[in-house]
Amino acid sequence: MGMTIAEKILAAKSGGKVVRPGDVVTVDVDTVILFDNNFMPNNWRDILKVADPEKIVVTFDHRVPAPTQQAAAAQVTGRAFVKKFGIKRFHDVGHNQGISHQLVADYGYALPGSVLLCSDSHTCSAGVFNCLARGVGGPDIIYAAIKGQTWFRCGETVRYELVGKLPEAVTAKDAFLQIAGVHGAHATMNVEYGGPGVAGLSINARKTITAMSAELSAEFATFEADAALLEWISARNPAPIVPVTADADAKYHARRTVDLSALEPLVALPDSVVNNSLPVAKTAGTRIDQAYIGSCANGTQDDIELAARVVRGKRIASGVRFIVTPASQTVYRDVVASGVVQVLLDAGAMIAPPTCGACGGGHMGVLGPGEVCITSTTRNFKGRMGDPSSQVYMASPATVAASALTGVITDPREFLQ
Amino acid sequence: MSGNVMTFRGRVWIVGDNINTDLILPNKAFYLTHEEQALYVFSANRPGWAEQVQKGDILIGGSNFGMGSSRAAARSLKNLGLACLIAESLNGLFLRNCVNFAFPALECPGVHAAFSEGQIAEVDFEAATVRNAANGKLLSGRPLPAPLMALVQAGGVYQLLEREGLIAPKA
Ligand code: SF4
Numbered sequence: 001m002g003m004t005i006a007e008k009i010l011a012a013k014s015g016g017k018v019v020r021p022g023d024v025v026t027v028d029v030d031t032v033i034l035f036d037n038n039f040m041p042n043n044w045r046d047i048l049k050v051a052d053p054e055k056i057v058v059t060f061d062h063r064v065p066a067p068t069q070q071a072a073a074a075q076v077t078g079r080a081f082v083k084k085f086g087i088k089r090f091h092d093v094g095h096n097q098g099i100s101h102q103l104v105a106d107y108g109y110a111l112p113g114s115v116l117l118c119s120d121s122h123t124c125s126a127g128v129f130n131c132l133a134r135g136v137g138g139p140d141i142i143y144a145a146i147k148g149q150t151w152f153r154c155g156e157t158v159r160y161e162l163v164g165k166l167p168e169a170v171t172a173k174d175a176f177l178q179i180a181g182v183h184g185a186h187a188t189m190n191v192e193y194g195g196p197g198v199a200g201l202s203i204n205a206r207k208t209i210t211a212m213s214a215e216l217s218a219e220f221a222t223f224e225a226d227a228a229l230l231e232w233i234s235a236r237n238p239a240p241i242v243p244v245t246a247d248a249d250a251k252y253h254a255r256r257t258v259d260l261s262a263l264e265p266l267v268a269l270p271d272s273v274v275n276n277s278l279p280v281a282k283t284a285g286t287r288i289d290q291a292y293i294g295s296c297a298n299g300t301q302d303d304i305e306l307a308a309r310v311v312r313g314k315r316i317a318s319g320v321r322f323i324v325t326p327a328s329q330t331v332y333r334d335v336v337a338s339g340v341v342q343v344l345l346d347a348g349a350m351i352a353p354p355t356c357g358a359c360g361g362g363h364m365g366v367l368g369p370g371e372v373c374i375t376s377t378t379r380n381f382k383g384r385m386g387d388p389s390s391q392v393y394m395a396s397p398a399t400v401a402a403s404a405l406t407g408v409i410t411d412p413r414e415f416l417q
Numbered sequence: 418m419s420g421n422v423m424t425f426r427g428r429v430w431i432v433g434d435n436i437n438t439d440l441i442l443p444n445k446a447f448y449l450t451h452e453e454q455a456l457y458v459f460s461a462n463r464p465g466w467a468e469q470v471q472k473g474d475i476l477i478g479g480s481n482f483g484m485g486s487s488r489a490a491a492r493s494l495k496n497l498g499l500a501c502l503i504a505e506s507l508n509g510l511f512l513r514n515c516v517n518f519a520f521p522a523l524e525c526p527g528v529h530a531a532f533s534e535g536q537i538a539e540v541d542f543e544a545a546t547v548r549n550a551a552n553g554k555l556l557s558g559r560p561l562p563a564p565l566m567a568l569v570q571a572g573g574v575y576q577l578l579e580r581e582g583l584i585a586p587k588a
Pocket of ligand 1: 062099100101120121122294295296297355356359360377378
């Protein structure tokens, strides 16, 4: 019997021939990403040896530029670590700065068939590159940096067959909210995305879906490779590429079809994105204090340009804070060059430096008591973006931008027909 | 490995499904010491609870316990003095952190309905059994795979790496 993409990579990396759900395997790790939180004074343990400095990436992303002394101290520790082991792939605050998962895309750090770890739960984002990427714990990262290995428990796989083409003003975020809304959590399982609809999604759009898959509690999220993906990677990384395809007789927990052409803009209500989505019309009119575009899921050039199309030539509602946070300096430079930053600024947006920022409630847009935010970020747990009494609605960048214009949750199709 | 004692007897606290990491270790507590962080467990959904927990108490959860982020939320449950966690099911990432920080966490379908808060549970972590001392009801959970059990008994990842001289002793 054949294997799914995740099973195939687990087998290849653990030196076995076959891996089945339930198996616990030790695998070689190709890429280990450390970020500022790992180096926080209350998290860091001083590493005395690393398996291979070439396999390590270090970035500062959650809290940059440093908003507190502890965050600054973490960066001091991180820079010392980089120096001590001669880590070349280092993204300090400045020219190469960015959210780790965006950097993986910008720099081609994830190759098909590889294993990538980072102790941020949205590391599954990199699964868009046809690889196994998983968010693990801080200690797992230190272990993997030292030993070059980690363990995984293989889960069953759910296959999503994407068909059709997204209508105008409907995005990959809406496709994800549809899956999460209908099918709920996928705890202990992998999700695999493929099908003819993939070709119509940009790599950035596909990455939204893999990043968001963390909210399904999925183990691994993987996409099939196609020509567009291989082109993206080879433009950034000269290494040879060997795509991994699922076997025709792979055994899935379930196979489900998502017709992209039948979707509409959705909104996830506060506190959870699983089993919690509604069509935008059902939440329209809800008052907001803040509209936020950014994060590893929706802080790309595509996302920011889409928001700019919505607000072009208009002003955002008074009393609303509209914060746009490019996911990396590369993205930032691209949206400045394409002119959309000017459009956003003219509309009244604030452009924040690339960081996780308010996505994790860290800084740059944290919510106060009772405030309401509509966000394109990844997670809307109670208190995620600030005070426990604040409320976080989640939607596509188009819906967030449309809501910023009116001051209430708004269907983006009003502005994008 | 001589191992730590892996049987527990304690008073149970019960929470529901989909308890997330941000409820266990909220952002607000991010910069605090580990001991201070422990007092923020469930401060958003069950204010005042952390103060009531006594050393050796046992937490019972529903399905997908610990969903969410990779933060060291398991460490806070351990530092709060809880002896162990038993849940209908454990989030995969959260389980990693339980193993990493040597906090015994057991998946045991049926456990949520089998107890009411304040009852005494008797847990044999290696055998993966849970007994309700009030009515004698015995439940069987899913034993942790052997390599992971060994890691818990070794005291978690940091103790292991410290013993092997791969990380510096804690300052
Ligand atoms: S943007 Fe949000 S979800 Fe993404 S890595 Fe940062 S904190 Fe995590």
